[in-house]
Amino acid sequence: MRILIIEDEPQLARHVNVALHRHGHEATVHHDGASGLKAALTTPPDLIVLDVNLPTIDGFEVLARLRAAKCSVRVLMLTSRGEVGDRVRGLKAGADDYIPKPFAMEELVARIEALGRRSGAPVQAAALQVADLHMNVQQRRVLRSGEPISLSPREFDLLQVLMEEPGRYFARTELYDRVWQREHSYDSRTVEMFITRLRKKIDSEHPQPLIHNVRNVGYTIRADEAARDKP
Numbered sequence: 108m109r110i111l112i113i114e115d116e117p118q119l120a121r122h123v124n125v126a127l128h129r130h131g132h133e134a135t136v137h138h139d140g141a142s143g144l145k146a147a148l149t150t151p152p153d154l155i156v157l158d159v160n161l162p163t164i165d166g167f168e169v170l171a172r173l174r175a176a177k178c179s180v181r182v183l184m185l186t187s188r189g190e191v192g193d194r195v196r197g198l199k200a201g202a203d204d205y206i207p208k209p210f211a212m213e214e215l216v217a218r219i220e221a222l223g224r225r226s227g228a229p230v231q232a233a234a235l236q237v238a239d240l241h242m243n244v245q246q247r248r249v250l251r252s253g254e255p256i257s258l259s260p261r262e263f264d265l266l267q268v269l270m271e272e273p274g275r276y277f278a279r280t281e282l283y284d285r286v287w288q289r290e291h292s293y294d295s296r297t298v299e300m301f302i303t304r305l306r307k308k309i310d311s312e313h314p315q316p317l318i319h320n321v322r323n324v325g326y327t328i329r330a331d332e333a334a335r336d337k338p
C-alpha cells in the first residue's frame with residue numbers, strides 16, 4: 108500500500124516509516140498538517156496515518172479538509188491515550204480507525220493492514236463472517252454458532268451493511284440511507300428499533316455481543332469491542 112504518515116515527532120515518524128517499509132509498504136512522511144494535506148490531495152495515498160497534534164493545522168482539521176474535498180482515503184488517527192474526546196471527535200470527523208499513543212508497532216501495522224483490506228472495492232462476497240456469525244448473502248441465511256437465525260428482509264439488509272465492513276462505525280442516517288433508501292423521511296427511531304431487534308436475535312443468547320454503538324458516533328459490528336475499549 109502507499110501510505111502517507113503525517114506525524115511531527117521525528118523519531119516516531121521514522122519508526123513507523125521503517126516498520127511499514129519492512130512490511131512491504133511504500134510510505135512517505137510529512138511533519139506538519141499543511142504539507143501533509145497538500146500531499147494527500149495531490150497524490151491520494153491508499154491510507155493516511157494522521158497524528159492529532161500537528162504544527163500548522165491539526166489532525167482534525169486535516170481530516171475535515173480531506174473529507175470536504177471528497178477525498179475518501181482511509182485514515183487512521185494517532186490519538187492521545189486517555190483522551191476519549193479525541194477518539195470520538197476523530198471518528199465523527201470521518202476517521203476510519205484510531206490508535207492511542209503510545210502503541211506497539213506491530214499493533215499499528217496490523218490495524219493499517221486491516222484497514223487496507225477494508226478499503227478495496229465494495230464487498231460483494233457471497234459469504235460474510237464476524238466471529239461465529241455467518242451470513243450467506245445469496246441464500247439470505249444467517250447462522251450464529253451454527254444455529255439459524257430468522258430475520259426479516261430489512262433486518263437482513265441492515266445486518267449485511269454492518270457485516271460488509273466490520274469495525275466501521277455507521278451513523279444512523281447512513282444506515283437509514285443504505286437500507287431504506289429514502290423511501291420515507293428519515294426517522295432515527297426506525298434504525299434504533301431495527302438495531303434493537305437485531306441485537307435481540309443475534310446477541311441476546313450469546314456471551315460475546317457483536318453489535319456495538321458509540322453514543323453520537325453510530326453502530327458497528329465486531330468481535331473485539333471489550334478488548335479494545337479497556338483503558
Ligand code: CA
Pocket residue numbers: 114115116158159160161
Ligand atoms: Ca504530535
